Amino acid sequence: MVKTDFLIIGGGPAGLCAAIEASKRNVKTLIVDEGVELGGQLVKQTHKFFGHEGFYASVRGFEIAKRLISELGENVTVMKQTTVTGIYEDVITAYDREKDLVIEIEPKYILISVGASERFIPFENNYLPGVYGAGAVQTLMNQFKVLPGRRVLMIGSGNIGLIVSYQLLQAGAQVAAIVEIADRVGGYQVHADKVKRLGVPILLRHTIKKAIGEEKVEGAVVVQVDENFNMIPGTEKEFAVDVICVAVGLVPSVELAHMAGVKIEYIPELGGYVPYRDSHMRTNIRNIFVAGDLAGIEEATTAMIEGRIAGLAVSQEITGQNLGFELEKMQEELIEFRSGPFSHKVRKGLERFFPQYVRDYSKNSQRDLGPATKLRPIIECYENIPCNPCQTSCPSGAITVPGNINSLPVIDYSKCTSCGICVMKCPGLAIFMVQENYQPGKDLVVIPYEFLPLPEKGETVIALDRDGEEVAQAEILKVVKSANKTHLVYMLVPAGLTQTVRGFRIPQKAHSLVCRCEEVSVEEIEKAIDEGYTDYEELRRYLRIGMGPCGGRTCRVITLGILARKTRKNIKEIGFGTFRPPSMPIKFDSIIKGEIKDEK
Amino acid sequence: MKNEYRVAIIGGGIVGCSVAYHLAKFGESDVVVFEKDYLSSGSTGRCAGGIRQQWSSPHNVILAMRSVSLFEKLSRETDIDIEYKQGGYLVLSYDDQEAVQFEKNVQMQRELGLDVQIFTPRQIKERFPYVNVHEVRLATFCQTDGHANPHLANFAYARAARKLGVDILTHTEVVAVEVLHSGFKLFTNKGAVRSQILINAAGPYSREVAKMVGMDLPTESYRHQIMVTEAVKNFFDPMAISFSGNFYMRQTKHGHFIMGQGDIDEKPGLNNNVTYKFEKEMARKMSKIFPFLSKLRIVRHWSGHYNMSPDAQPIIGESPKIEGFYYAVGFSGHGFMLAPAVGEAIAQLILLGKTIEVDISELNINRFEKGIVREKNVV
Numbered sequence: 001m002v003k004t005d006f007l008i009i010g011g012g013p014a015g016l017c018a019a020i021e022a023s024k025r026n027v028k029t030l031i032v033d034e035g036v037e038l039g040g041q042l043v044k045q046t047h048k049f050f051g052h053e054g055f056y057a058s059v060r061g062f063e064i065a066k067r068l069i070s071e072l073g074e075n076v077t078v079m080k081q082t083t084v085t086g087i088y089e090d091v092i093t094a095y096d097r098e099k100d101l102v103i104e105i106e107p108k109y110i111l112i113s114v115g116a117s118e119r120f121i122p123f124e125n126n127y128l129p130g131v132y133g134a135g136a137v138q139t140l141m142n143q144f145k146v147l148p149g150r151r152v153l154m155i156g157s158g159n160i161g162l163i164v165s166y167q168l169l170q171a172g173a174q175v176a177a178i179v180e181i182a183d184r185v186g187g188y189q190v191h192a193d194k195v196k197r198l199g200v201p202i203l204l205r206h207t208i209k210k211a212i213g214e215e216k217v218e219g220a221v222v223v224q225v226d227e228n229f230n231m232i233p234g235t236e237k238e239f240a241v242d243v244i245c246v247a248v249g250l251v252p253s254v255e256l257a258h259m260a261g262v263k264i265e266y267i268p269e270l271g272g273y274v275p276y277r278d279s280h281m282r283t284n285i286r287n288i289f290v291a292g293d294l295a296g297i298e299e300a301t302t303a304m305i306e307g308r309i310a311g312l313a314v315s316q317e318i319t320g321q322n323l324g325f326e327l328e329k330m331q332e333e334l335i336e337f338r339s340g341p342f343s344h345k346v347r348k349g350l351e352r353f354f355p356q357y358v359r360d361y362s363k364n365s366q367r368d369l370g371p372a373t374k375l376r377p378i379i380e381c382y383e384n385i386p387c388n389p390c391q392t393s394c395p396s397g398a399i400t401v402p403g404n405i406n407s408l409p410v411i412d413y414s415k416c417t418s419c420g421i422c423v424m425k426c427p428g429l430a431i432f433m434v435q436e437n438y439q440p441g442k443d444l445v446v447i448p449y450e451f452l453p454l455p456e457k458g459e460t461v462i463a464l465d466r467d468g469e470e471v472a473q474a475e476i477l478k479v480v481k482s483a484n485k486t487h488l489v490y491m492l493v494p495a496g497l498t499q500t501v502r503g504f505r506i507p508q509k510a511h512s513l514v515c516r517c518e519e520v521s522v523e524e525i526e527k528a529i530d531e532g533y534t535d536y537e538e539l540r541r542y543l544r545i546g547m548g549p550c551g552g553r554t555c556r557v558i559t560l561g562i563l564a565r566k567t568r569k570n571i572k573e574i575g576f577g578t579f580r581p582p583s584m585p586i587k588f589d590s591i592i593k594g595e596i597k598d599e600k
Numbered sequence: 601m602k603n604e605y606r607v608a609i610i611g612g613g614i615v616g617c618s619v620a621y622h623l624a625k626f627g628e629s630d631v632v633v634f635e636k637d638y639l640s641s642g643s644t645g646r647c648a649g650g651i652r653q654q655w656s657s658p659h660n661v662i663l664a665m666r667s668v669s670l671f672e673k674l675s676r677e678t679d680i681d682i683e684y685k686q687g688g689y690l691v692l693s694y695d696d697q698e699a700v701q702f703e704k705n706v707q708m709q710r711e712l713g714l715d716v717q718i719f720t721p722r723q724i725k726e727r728f729p730y731v732n733v734h735e736v737r738l739a740t741f742c743q744t745d746g747h748a749n750p751h752l753a754n755f756a757y758a759r760a761a762r763k764l765g766v767d768i769l770t771h772t773e774v775v776a777v778e779v780l781h782s783g784f785k786l787f788t789n790k791g792a793v794r795s796q797i798l799i800n801a802a803g804p805y806s807r808e809v810a811k812m813v814g815m816d817l818p819t820e821s822y823r824h825q826i827m828v829t830e831a832v833k834n835f836f837d838p839m840a841i842s843f844s845g846n847f848y849m850r851q852t853k854h855g856h857f858i859m860g861q862g863d864i865d866e867k868p869g870l871n872n873n874v875t876y877k878f879e880k881e882m883a884r885k886m887s888k889i890f891p892f893l894s895k896l897r898i899v900r901h902w903s904g905h906y907n908m909s910p911d912a913q914p915i916i917g918e919s920p921k922i923e924g925f926y927y928a929v930g931f932s933g934h935g936f937m938l939a940p941a942v943g944e945a946i947a948q949l950i951l952l953g954k955t956i957e958v959d960i961s962e963l964n965i966n967r968f969e970k971g972i973v974r975e976k977n978v979v
Contacts, residue, residue, distance in 0.1 A: 532762070533755075542751065549830055580900045580901055588886070588887045591898075592894070
């Protein structure tokens with residue numbers, strides 16, 4: 001039996017923030033979490049967060065997790081790889097997967113912050129391997145570094161669908177298309193723009209009809225829908241993909257709350273069935289609190305604020321301290337964040353529990369594109385989302401997000417020093433820099449870039465517009481590497497394209513490799529033969545063919561073929577070289593271990 | 601192939617190609633190189649590529665210093681990047697007597713103008729933290745020592761020589777030589793050729809080639825094994841070597857570690873096989889001295905030959921008995937690093953009757969009549 005003052009079920013953003021507040025006030029706290037590491041969904045998020053500095057705006061999700069974990073005090077105990085399996089009348093049980101045993105827990109207060117599970121949709125053959133939820137794709141790709149496939153069809157254009165598409169592209173996969181049943185993109189426009197300028201089409205008013213394949217996904221059929229979301233026959237399109245990623249929303253995981261006797265209500269604006277709670281995150285049961293996606297599907301920043309509120313409320317009761325001021329501050333943060341249009345649904349849903357307030361925000365976006373002779377930022381941020389790192393990072397005070405954080409940024413070009421920090425910081429990658437007539441006939445465009453490899457100075461690349469269409473050739477002027485991994489690529493484009501070019505692509509070198517270990521191409525071998533290296537062994541020594549780990553298993557024969565063709569000799573007349581041991585790479589350690597075993 | 605050349609060279613390794621290149625560079629391009637197999641197929645293409653000036657014999661130091669100044673120019677001169685790096689040679693001593701000798705050597709080397717330092721084990725650790733200095737007495741270090749890619753250096757000389765008009769014939773084996781009243785007649789598998797001058801640069805086959813003109817060269821070839829690991833990021837600048845510890849190792853430009861040792865049980869003779877015993881001994885010894893190696897994998901293991909002379913110093917010069925017969929042999933494992941200076945010296949000897957930059961008169965065969973002073977700095 002484990003006794004604790006405060007049990008937190010689920011160590012994601014909400015649970016961690018609650019634990020931080022409790023541990024600051026010396027409340028004995030236990031976090032029970034299913035994952036191999038704390039952080040919940042944060043550990044899979046490689047994009048920069050929106051919001052303001054107080055809640056880690058412009059920091060990447062997995063880094064936020066690290067920071068939160070580092071703030072946990074000594075009075076916080078953590079059980080990882082452990083799932084709370086029941087809230088019984090007498091006790092709470094948790095199954096420790098590593099030790100393979102069930103633990104009993106007796107807490108005074110409980111925060112249930114278990115998050116949500118993925119919504120799924122039925123379609124023909126959706127049981128085939130290769131159909132994934134977006135969370136699974138993120139876990140595989142971002143946490144365990146395994147790419148689920150080469151070519152992906154994304155279902156859903158909410159923020160998760162858009163973000164995961166972008167991450168798949170970063171990881172080297174292709175995204176064939178993003179399919180959205182509604183007539184507009186569900187997520188933030190800045191997220192949509194990021195994938196659009198990489199050439200990924202977003203098909204509005206479309207849905208998936210079926211997966212193609214016998215044993216695994218080999219393709220998908222997508223179909224158009226009418227205004228009532230009925231499929232329109234004859235509009236089917238086929239995509240050759242090996243992964244279908246479903247990102248159609250989340251459902252709060254209410255099981256434990258319901259077992260504990262918490263009142264569950266159906267509020268579609270909050271994601272379906274949700275637990276009742278008040279503005280301090282307390283449910284109808286005095287000592288049970290909820291926070292994060294379980295309390296209503298939203299996003300990580302508000303989950304962190306709700307977690308802090310729950311942590312403060314519990315601490316106040318356990319320690320008897322008056323935390324009214326701190327609680328008030330957090331309530332104000334929530335109002336601040338939820339004042340924008342994207343929070344409309346959440347506010348409407350929460351109205352069912354307690355009144356909601358909003359703060360005014362400005363809808364005036366930057367219209368003036370600034371003086372053409374100056375290198376200056378162009379802010380393409382047209383939606384009122386709660387975010388302001390452009391303002392707070394600007395060292396010269398040129399950018400302002402007036403009033404509420406949901407306001408649109410405006411820039412005073414006379415104060416701007418062209419430093420580029422806002423371009424690096426913007427979580428939506430929605431700021432670019434331009435300068436007309438940088439050189440005669442050439443304009444300068446600066447792009448925020450989060451892909452590898454980085455282009456090199458002087459390299460010729462293909463400039464792309466906002467839809468990922470090729471518009472011109474561009475020359476890389478310089479690359480400024482940033483610690484936050486949003487690098488700045490300065491490129492020269494033909495004059496007149498500063499408001500057109502918003503991305504680029506590094507042209508693929510069209511060469512076929514003979515030796516894949518050492519990356520030696522047909523052209524290089526032919527050139528070396530022309531230079532007079534006409535022996536296999538000479539070529540090997542000159543170009544390193546076959547010197548890699550495979551020892552020439554595939555390239556030797558191909559090289560001999562090229563040699564025979566170029567020297568007009570029969571392949572039998574050409575020496576095929578030597579085979580050297582070991583036939584596979586062998587560790588020093590393995591040799592030593594074998595020898596020690598022999599001696600025994 | 602013409603019927604007649606002024607100079608014929610036997611051996612398309614780096615020594616033969618360097619002699620050919622220097623002859624052509626000094627104006628004599630009526631030169632042919634006979635290579636029985638392919639370029640760098642003998643000792644050059646099998647060696648580790650070290651370039652060292654720290655020797656116990658002054659002749660070797662002088663020759664090596666001249667070689668270094670030629671290596672420094674070679675990539676530029678031939679337009680082939682030979683991957684030359686002056687990362688220094690760290691010579692580790694595990695033996696008290698040797699350590700005393702090292703101090704004497706360093707004095708002699710410094711007198712000859714070489715910048716050599718002596719490191720205590722602590723200083724070694726400070727400068728090369730990845731070396732385990734357990735039982736190390738001291739080390740000597742010369743920054744201008746280094747290494748290069750032997751294949752590319754060999755090809756660089758060959759290509760530059762060809763550009764200047766030299767004929768380099770591969771898969772052309774000289775099977776017999778007739779010593780004429782003036783000059784030589786060479787019988788190859790592709791026909792007969794006459795030459796005024798004949799140069800033996802046949803590396804491991806030097807003794808056999810000398811026999812063709814009736815000369816007995818006191819050289820013998822011994823197998824030496826060598827291996828290379830997979831590539832890792834470059835961090836290891838010097839060539840590390842030890843005579844008392846019996847090893848050498850360096851990291852190539854491409855990130856591979858290449859290393860070897862000598863074997864006192866080895867019998868003279870030509871043998872290109874490899875033994876697992878070598879890998880076992882190397883694995884144990886090297887991962888103790890360089891602990892980072894233990895997780896690295898060996899990708900290739902081969903062998904080559906040291907063409908040994910009685911005193912482990914090269915035999916270079918014109919035969920006192922057969923006019924026009926020159927040799928540059930018996931390099932005892934150090935032909936690659938000495939090839940630039942030796943090529944230059946032989947070319948000068950042939951064309952001018954004397955050398956300019958270095959005096960090699962003490963390196964001719966008649967030195968053995970006076971007795972043998974053996975070079976000690978050999979793995």
